[in-house]
Amino acid sequence: MTTSTEHRRATRAGRPSTPDSHGFATRPYDLVKEFVVALIVVTLLTVGLAAAFSSPDEKAITMRDWANAAPNDVVATAAGELAGTTTSAGFGPPYNTAADGAALGPLKLQKWAGVTIPLDSAQDLVLIPLAGVTDNSALTDALAAWQSADADQRTQWASDYSDALAQAPDGNPDSVATGDYGPVPVIAAGFLTLANTGGLEGALTSSGNFYGGDQTKSLLLLADGAYLEDQARARNLGGDQWGMMNETGNYPGQPWMWLYTFWYQVPPFSTSENADALVWGLMMLLTLGLALVPFIPGLRSIPRWIPVHRIIWRDYYRDHPRR
């Protein structure tokens, strides 16, 4: 930087410009030694913390776990997928066109991104996995009856059965009021049986692909039920429980997510159906602000107004009192 450039910048800013650090008095310092000592300290600290506190590792919930622990929820979820009333069925992009999804004012980013992970909840999460079951003639007949019915009839059956399950004590299929539910009760019961056998994960993730690395269908199905959320809330991981920065067990989790998590706890975000887009929009704006602090008048002057720097450089200011 030339002196004339410095002078122009100083004039624009209205105060003396920041001089080059290389022009100040120096003292000997061993940077490499500092780094090596820091590396040793951090390594020892890490080993100590790991030995003392270990790390959390709660096993993933399997479909069999779900079927054993909450069979009625599995049946209700299957009926909901057939009725098109689950979260995934009505999600919109990137899974389907059932809804436009969230929007940031006029910016319909979710819709504009398009359906890149196409999913028919009834077909992909329930009917296709069940199509592989060959030793259950009642189920085979029920699936045939479902396929031969028109769309309105299917929806009517599945919706009525979902409503009846919701009215039954504990959602127990055995206690459902008598009604015309078509093949839906048999399909839902067959779905529960498949989950109990432990074969549902494979049917969801590996159909047509030996290497099933994508768990989108399994996770969407699991999230469509109530069991996963119940388990998470019991561990204080719910969205309104600061769950996005919490971790299973007594661990720090992701405290660096505190601000993102904070917005979900307060109105209008905590009560908005569009909270996800609003919080993301706000956080993107704040992040941009953080990156551009050096150029934002007022914000960049805060360190001058609140003189924490007088503590940091107290030795320097003691030796160089203000004129």
Add this chain to the structure above:
Amino acid sequence: MTAVDTDQPPVATPTSWTARVRERISRIVPPGQALPDRQPAYMSSWIYVFGVLTLAALIVVVASGVVLALGGVTWWHVSSLGHFVNSLHLWSVELFFAFMVVHLWGKFWMAAWRGNRALTWMTGVVAFLGSIGTAFTGYLSQANFASQWISTQAKDGLNSVGVGAFFNVMNPAQMLLWHVVLLPLVLGVIVVLHVILVRRHGIVPPIDADEETAS
């Protein structure tokens, strides 16, 4: 081979592409400032330690992650050694973020963007964001209950702004590759750039220290 005329003066302006690149690289950091054995006398605060601590923690994070990668995704679930290495990875990440946040706040209160250092600040902010993304994909790659819950929740936020259409948090294979290859690569480049910029411009002098006080 021709004889070398040692009396010939050096060429003032490099003509080959190689020489030009070499000459440009040599000017990125002032002579002697890439790894100096002296530092400005005004650097007398513990706050300066946190930048180096962040880098040290990053090395422990990468090293423990490399060991985890040797065993693969399921190793740490079934091996006590693997679980310990996972614990090293977790706690080094916690320390990394703790040091980095103190470093960031320290630089804010120093107004460390002064003196043509805005890009240094901005690369630091980008490194912070990149670290959050890398840690997030790590949580998604754990293949346990936490991964199930975090991925199914995070999809809502990411999908709401269209990101989920291309960055599928419920695809652990995709997330693992982001976690162990793409994001560390980008983060590594940004951190190197950040450190080079720090060395290029030097440590920011105290606020209101002017030319007359510089000696």
